[in-house]
Structures are given as C-alpha cells and as structure tokens.
Amino acid sequence: xxxxxxxxxxxxxxxxxxxxxxxxxxxxxxxxxxxxxxxxxxxxxxxxxxxxxxxxxxxxxxxxxxxxxxxxxxxxxxxxxxxxxxxxxxxxxxxxxxxxxxxxxxxxxxxxxxxxxxxxxxxxxxxxxxxxxxxxxxxxxxxxxxxxxxxxxxxxxxxxxxxxxxxxxxxxxxxxxxxxxxxxxxxxxxxxxxxxxxxxxxxxxxxxxxxxxxxxxxxxxxxxxxxxxxxxxxxxxxxxxxxxxxxxxxxxxxxxxxxxxxxxxxxxxxxxxxxxxxxxxxxxxxxxxxxxxxxxxxxxxxxxxxxxxxxx
Ligand SMILES: NC(=O)c1ccc[n+]([C@@H]2O[C@H](COP(=O)([O-])OP(=O)(O)OC[C@H]3O[C@@H](n4cnc5c(N)ncnc54)[C@H](OP(=O)(O)O)[C@@H]3O)[C@@H](O)[C@H]2O)c1
Numbered sequence: 001x002x003x004x005x006x007x008x009x010x011x012x013x014x015x016x017x018x019x020x021x022x023x024x025x026x027x028x029x030x031x032x033x034x035x036x037x038x039x040x041x042x043x044x045x046x047x048x049x050x051x052x053x054x055x056x057x058x059x060x061x062x063x064x065x066x067x068x069x070x071x072x073x074x075x076x077x078x079x080x081x082x083x084x085x086x087x088x089x090x091x092x093x094x095x096x097x098x099x100x101x102x103x104x105x106x107x108x109x110x111x112x113x114x115x116x117x118x119x120x121x122x123x124x125x126x127x128x129x130x131x132x133x134x135x136x137x138x139x140x141x142x143x144x145x146x147x148x149x150x151x152x153x154x155x156x157x158x159x160x161x162x163x164x165x166x167x168x169x170x171x172x173x174x175x176x177x178x179x180x181x182x183x184x185x186x187x188x189x190x191x192x193x194x195x196x197x198x199x200x201x202x203x204x205x206x207x208x209x210x211x212x213x214x215x216x217x218x219x220x221x222x223x224x225x226x227x228x229x230x231x232x233x234x235x236x237x238x239x240x241x242x243x244x245x246x247x248x249x250x251x252x253x254x255x256x257x258x259x260x261x262x263x264x265x266x267x268x269x270x271x272x273x274x275x276x277x278x279x280x281x282x283x284x285x286x287x288x289x290x291x292x293x294x295x296x297x298x299x300x301x302x303x304x305x306x307x308x309x310x311x312x
Contacts, residue, residue, distance in 0.1 A: 023068050026099065028066040029063065031094060036305070059084070062095075103262070108275060122261035123230050125264040128204070140202060168187065169186055203226070224250070226252075
C-alpha cells in the first residue's frame with residue numbers, strides 16, 4: 001500500500017509499505033481521506049530533527065475492510081472517522097485502529113468532510129467548552145476564525161447559542177459570516193485590541209493565532225472572562241502557569257489536545273448529524289501531492305480545511 005513517511009534523508013515521501021493486519025479488537029480501514037493540521041508538519045519537523053521515524057497523518061475517514069476476531073461494534077463496509085494523533089499514519093491507503101477509537105460517519109456527511117473534523121473540531125471543543133466553559137448567551141471572540149480550528153469553533157459556539165465575533169481578514173470574512181458569526185472584525189483593517197467599543201465585552205476569547213501578548217487581550221474580557229489559546233508559545237505557557245494561580249480573575253490558558261478526544265468527538269458528531277457542523281474545504285490534494293498540501297498549510301492563509309484523498 002502507499003503511505004507517506006519520513007525517509008532516511010528526513011524527507012516526506014510517498015512510497016510502498018506492507019498493508020497492516022488488524023489485531024483481535026482492531027479494524028482494517030481502507031482510508032478515504034486525511035486532512036492537514038499545522039501540528040502534522042510541526043511535529044514532523046521535530047521528529048526529523050531527532051532522526052525519529054514519522055508516519056504522516058492524524059485525522060482520517062474511511063471504510064472498514066476487515067475486522068479482528070473480537071470486534072463487535074463495526075462490520076465490513078462501515079464508514080468511520082477518527083483522530084489518530086500527529087504521526088498516526090493516517091496518510092496511508094490502509095491503517096489499523098482499535099474499534100473503540102473510531103466513530104461511524106453520519107449518513108448526511110461525506111467522507112471528505114468527515115476527514116476534516118477530528119483534530120480541529122476537538123481543539124475547538126476543548127477551547128470553548130472544556131477550558132472556556134462556554135454557556136448560552138456568552139459573548140465569544142474567535143481569533144483565526146477562518147482557519148481549521150476557528151471554522152469549527154464558530155459553529156460549535158453557535159450551537160451553544162453564544163454570540164460570536166470572528167476575527168479574520170480579507171476574502172475569508174464572507175466564509176466566517178456564512179459559518180454563523182454574528183459579527184466579523186477584519187484584522188487587516190482594524191487592531192482588535194485597540195477597539196474601545198469591545199472593551200469588557202467578551203466572556204471568552206479563543207485565539208488560534210496568538211501574535212500579540214495574551215495580556216493585550218485582557219481589556220476585552222468581561223470580569224471573570226477567560227482567554228484561551230491553542231498556540232503553544234513560551235509566553236503562553238507562562239500565562240497558563242499564572243492562570244493556575246489567578247483565583248477567579250481573568251485567566252490565560254493554553255490548550256492541548258489529548259491524544260484521545262473521543263468523548264468530545266462523539267458530541268461533535270451529534271452536531272454533524274444535525275447539520276450544525278460542516279467542513280469548509282479550502283483545497284483538496286491526492287496522497288502523491290502531500291508535500292504540496294503541507295506547503296500550503298505552512299504558507300498560511302488557509303480558510304477551512306485542506307483534504308488529502310487516498311484515491312486519485
Ligand atoms: N495545542 C493544540 O492542541 C492545538 C491543536 C490544533 C491546532 N493548534 C494550533 O492552533 C493554531 C491554529 O490551527 P488551525 O488548524 O486553525 O490553523 P490554520 O488552519 O492554518 O488557520 C489559521 C488561520 O488564522 C488566520 N489568520 C492569520 N493571521 C491572523 C490574524 N492576525 N488574525 C486573525 N486570523 C488570522 C488565517 O487566515 P488568513 O491568513 O487568511 O487571515 C488562517 O485561516 C496553529 O498554530 C496550530 O498549531 C494547536
């Protein structure tokens with residue numbers, strides 16, 4: 001089977017490897033698609049530096065081709081999707097996974113769209129719900145609203161009846177509105193942290209860009225408001241430590257996606273089923289062009305998700 005991995009020269013290549021065999025509780029999945037998350041190429045770079053092996057691809061959708069002898073939840077032909085974690089080998093024609101770590105793809109969702117969801121939507125869920133304690137009626141500011149995480153965050157926040165202000169720029173503004181944002185601020189024209197009309201307004205700020213110091217955003221927070229970011233900079237780590245001792249005052253949090261966000265993905269799946277979460281696709285590549293897909297993600301300006309299909 002074809003698979004994308006780091007070769008001995010530390011280059012990401014697509015080459016042939018042997019097809020895996022499912023163990024007793026595992027499924028053999030014929031992968032339909034994976035999607036690109038910045039964490040894929042960031043972690044790959046670190047693995048390359050350390051000379052470690054790396055199999056590309058965290059998220060996948062596909063169809064069960066074979067089941068291990070003790071599998072009870074799925075059968076051949078079922079459409080499934082899940083998060084295998086960066087380096088999980090989802091950029092492969094086949095993979096094996098424990099039956100308890102996948103979910104069925106809702107009937108109303110395409111396999112391409114399902115592949116976009118896991119990492120980005122789980123991150124958005126953790127940012128808004130697990131760490132952000134979002135409640136109906138809360139006012140939330142989503143910075144990086146047009147990106148992978150941001151585009152799901154808008155939809156999850158709207159499903160929780162929050163009032164959403166998205167920060168994005170240029171051409172992506174229309175998409176952010178279409179995904180449900182009540183207000184959009186163009187970061188190319190306005191400096192959000194200097195907009196006095198926004199001071200004290202937000203119960204939650206979810207920042208997927210983190211270009212300024214987190215403290216710059218505190219004036220925008222309501223009393224007890226919280227700033228949560230998915231971007232792991234040294235500064236944000238310090239903010240997280242300080243947040244632990246804030247005793248109810250405005251807190252900064254850095255969020256991490258647990259390897260298994262399955263409980264969150266189950267909740268997200270319910271919203272997919274109801275049509276409350278869709279995947280905006282920025283571009284689609286084939287496995288052979290995975291380097292182009294990663295380069296596009298590195299260059300930035302991605303609105304929604306980049307999908308990589310295993311089938312040409
Ligand atoms: N810690 C974790 O567990 C975790 C998990 C997932 C992701 N992440 C991190 O979270 C970040 C976002 O991930 P992602 O998947 O959403 O990335 P992405 O798909 O590349 O999205 C980033 C978005 O930010 C927009 N943007 C750039 N500059 C901006 C600005 N100044 N203000 C507002 N928007 C701006 C970009 O669009 P335009 O350039 O068109 O404006 C793009 O749509 C990445 O750094 C990623 O590594 C962390």
